[in-house]
Amino acid sequence: MGDFSAVLLSEWVKVKTVKSTWITLLVAFVVTAGLGAVISAVTNSQWNSMSESDRLTFDATSTSFSGVYLGQLAVIVFAVLVVGNEYSSGMIRATLAAVPQRATLLLAKTAVVLLLVLPVALVTSFVTFFLGQALLGDHNVSIGDHGVLRAVVGMALYMTLIALLSLGVGFMLRKPVLSLGLLMPFFFLISPILSAVPKVKNVARYFPDTAGSQMVHVVPSTSVPYGPLAGFFICLAWAAACLLGGYALLKRRDA
Template sequence: MASPGAVLLSEWTKVRTVRSTVITLLVAFVVTVGLGAVICLVTNNQFKSMSESEKLTFDATSTSFSGVYLGQLALIVFAVLVVGNEYSSGMIRVTLAAVPQRTMLLLCKAAVVVGLVLPVALVTSFTTFFLGQALLGSHRTTLGADHVLRAVLGMAVYMTFIALLSLGVGFMLRKPVLSLGLLMPFFFLISPILSNVPKVKNVARYFPDVAGSQMVHVVTNSSIPYGPLAGFMICLAWVLATLAGGYVLLKRRDA
């Protein structure tokens, strides 16, 4: 029986030595920070042309985080490849032979994902915030303002949740192309579209990306019937559900 420490070290070594790990996490940082900066700059230049209601509900903090909804796609790729690469190459057979305890394997992979994504997410979150606020000029806020620090930390938590959710889907579907073919359209197309369709938007409000947006808002979004804490719990529920689904299928299926 492999010890938890040995399994964790093995999974850490496998993930950190793969070139895609550095590339995808770097892309997540660059895209999130870069796109957020562009949106803040444009918002500052066009602020005078905004309506009075838009000015009253303007959220400087969440505006700086606008780039995360594209940057998260790189995190999805990273997490899917953590497990998908092993299935694609057939190395999962070796892994399961060395670590027959499926629970330990899943938990160690999840721990490695958190260990890599959370520090990157924290750096990304604070960098995005400070750069975005600098570009917003007189419309900026500060880290010491009410609820701002909570929103900045919430951004990092949301990014980590997205990676864990994607890991769970990767375990369920096993094939990277299939996992990415589900997750990419869902976050990039399906969720934004359904959130604006009258008959289904009440359901779409509880999708993980919508709930995550509440975690980074300082100004209350009147169209969403819950706040940051509920958004955190909804995101956490999605993560636990996908990881549980991945565990059940990992337990029942052969490599």
């Protein structure tokens, strides 16, 4: 079963028949769009109480995407479970017996995650944007405005790259609890805390979530020394490094 198309089909069937696949991706959509809508509505209602400097630097596009950093939680869970469920159940032994080529297996799982997450992320991004802009009232922007379409696509790419990063971590650590125990604190505790510590915040600027925030901004940020394109390549580098690390350990270890 070493033929890549056969392995890809097998992985596709395994992933799409698991109920948690659709639940986690649906949660990612609902949380991202829902929280973005709430924050957009609240921002619109409190516009008159905002300071002049906040109004001048207001980014309507990134405001509608405020829910992505919680919504990515579901994407992380989905990607970790794609590989972690097989290790937890022992099914990985049968998988590796059928597909002894480790690179083929990893590429097939990567392709399946990409084929599932990217379309969902694109739908989520566009729905979240249009819903958020509708709730921002007179303070909204149009999809045709400078940099807006790039930011909308950027949000989808960010969610997809976070999924690939999480898949790589799943291959490295194998156990879902261990993988989530690393990824969740990193994105929700470690990265935000380090970003606020003067002596290490220059390093934290290059963490994937910080780089991802640049991908969804239209108004340039003064706290980060790079723009959206560099943010994309930083996230891409993180995802590639985790996948390569996963492959290196997968190649050396047994099931």
